[in-house]
Amino acid sequence: MGWPTLIRREREARDWDVHSLARHLRSAAGKDALPDHDSLVRYIRRWESGKVVTMTERYRLLYGRVFSRDPRMLFDDCGDNDNDGEREEVDLTNRRDALKLGLATTVSQVLGEAAYEAMEFTRRASTSAVGRATLDNLHNAVNDITGSYSRRPPAELFTVARLYRHKVDQLIAGSHTLKEGRELFVCAGWLSETLAWLAHDLGDPLAGQAYALDCFEHADQAGHDELCAWATDVMASIALHAGQAERAVAAAERGLRRVSAGHPLEVRLHAQISRGHARLGDRDAFDTSYQQGDRLWNALPACTPRRPDGLDTGPLAAYAMTTYTASSFLWLGDYERARQHAERAIEAHEATPIGRRSASREAIAHLDLATAMACLGSASDALQQGLRALATPRMVASVHARATALDNVLTTRFPGTSQAAEFRAALAATRQVGATP
Numbered sequence: 311m312g313w314p315t316l317i318r319r320e321r322e323a324r325d326w327d328v329h330s331l332a333r334h335l336r337s338a339a340g341k342d343a344l345p346d347h348d349s350l351v352r353y354i355r356r357w358e359s360g361k362v363v364t365m366t367e368r369y370r371l372l373y374g375r376v377f378s379r380d381p382r383m384l385f386d387d388c389g390d391n392d393n394d395g396e397r398e399e400v401d402l403t404n405r406r407d408a409l410k411l412g413l414a415t416t417v418s419q420v421l422g423e424a425a426y427e428a429m430e431f432t433r434r435a436s437t438s439a440v441g442r443a444t445l446d447n448l449h450n451a452v453n454d455i456t457g458s459y460s461r462r463p464p465a466e467l468f469t470v471a472r473l474y475r476h477k478v479d480q481l482i483a484g485s486h487t488l489k490e491g492r493e494l495f496v497c498a499g500w501l502s503e504t505l506a507w508l509a510h511d512l513g514d515p516l517a518g519q520a521y522a523l524d525c526f527e528h529a530d531q532a533g534h535d536e537l538c539a540w541a542t543d544v545m546a547s548i549a550l551h552a553g554q555a556e557r558a559v560a561a562a563e564r565g566l567r568r569v570s571a572g573h574p575l576e577v578r579l580h581a582q583i584s585r586g587h588a589r590l591g592d593r594d595a596f597d598t599s600y601q602q603g604d605r606l607w608n609a610l611p612a613c614t615p616r617r618p619d620g621l622d623t624g625p626l627a628a629y630a631m632t633t634y635t636a637s638s639f640l641w642l643g644d645y646e647r648a649r650q651h652a653e654r655a656i657e658a659h660e661a662t663p664i665g666r667r668s669a670s671r672e673a674i675a676h677l678d679l680a681t682a683m684a685c686l687g688s689a690s691d692a693l694q695q696g697l698r699a700l701a702t703p704r705m706v707a708s709v710h711a712r713a714t715a716l717d718n719v720l721t722t723r724f725p726g727t728s729q730a731a732e733f734r735a736a737l738a739a740t741r742q743v744g745a746t747p
Contacts, residue, residue, distance in 0.1 A: 581630035588638030652679035
């Protein structure tokens with residue numbers, strides 16, 4: 311059995327196609343330069359076809375690393391490249407290698423090769439399997455998915471968003487121009503941001519953080535600072551709900567270094583920082599970050615920018631400065647101010663058009679108000695607000711968790727009362743389906 315058959319069988323045994331093998335070879339090469347992806351795929355196909363009688367020692371070693379085999383076992387009949395010399399593949403990349411090694415013997419030959427190279431470089435720069443129509447359709451789909459976050463059931467939307475995320479990954483791995491690649495990276499980032507929130511909604515902080523990090527990485531590679539900052543926003547929320555307040559603060563501070571000054575997201579990230587400090591019980595740090603956010607919030611213009619999905623960023627800043635602050639004052643034990651901010655949060659949600667309202671965030675605001683009222687001594691008012699929260703069509707895990715916290719407050723402060731019993735019964739009738747930001 312010859313070495314071309316051996317390496318093909320090793321590849322097929324791992325269920326890899328030639329593109330997968332090319333990526334593994336590139337990874338094994340580390341910092342050493344290899345030809346572009348398409349050229350490397352052509353190499354692999356020619357090697358496996360048996361049309362090439364030898365392979366350079368460099369590639370034999372890489373194959374050995376990728377397949378975890380002694381190269382001598384794979385290429386015992388490949389010949390000694392040190393004796394035979396570097397046999398050129400008849401394609402453009404090897405011509406380029408020959409030029410680099412100084413193997414061209416005459417200036418006229420060099421110039422002839424260079425002219426051919428330049429034409430090939432130009433052709434490859436515009437070669438793409440994507441195209442404008444594909445990108446336009448993809449942008450429309452991504453905006454529809456991200457814009458549906460608050461309206462569609464988390465499990466249903468997660469499945470759709472994940473399928474599109476896989477599709478974008480396939481397009482990134484294929485042939486495209488540099489400009490198209492940047493657009494694909496941005497689409498990947500927005501989809502991963504939505505998947506991060508949805509994984510959080512479905513009660514999986516590990517998956518949520520993984521998608522948030524993926525969003526940041528793709529946004530960073532594309533040079534999209536605002537998307538990087540949105541990634542840190544979801545990182546902060548997931549970390550806080552996972553009991554990692556210090557990590558939440560660090561994520562939001564990282565986002566502040568990427569967001570434009572005066573953007574509503576800057577306000578939101580300050581609110582994330584302040585509630586992280588509140589969760590840690592640091593009143594001074596909370597006051598400092600809250601005041602910064604409040605000052606920026608009051609300075610926002612009447613017309614605020616929209617995200618690509620059409621979502622107005624102004625209300626998102628308002629939700630953060632009211633809902634997050636209400637939760638913060640609860641954790642700090644300042645129940646009167648918690649009540650005031652929870653009422654302002656509910657007003658902000660009710661002022662938002664129905665199609666743009668977040669049912670889960672609105673439920674959290676009612677539960678914060680209910681908890682504040684219970685701590686201020688009003689069981690009846692707390693029950694009323696608590697029942698309104700339980701009527702949400704988006705009973706996700708953190709809403710359920712916040713409702714459970716209210717149940718504990720009612721049971722502790724008003725033991726044996728009808729209000730405590732009624733809320734517990736209503737809570738027991740709900741069905742947990744996930745978590746919320």
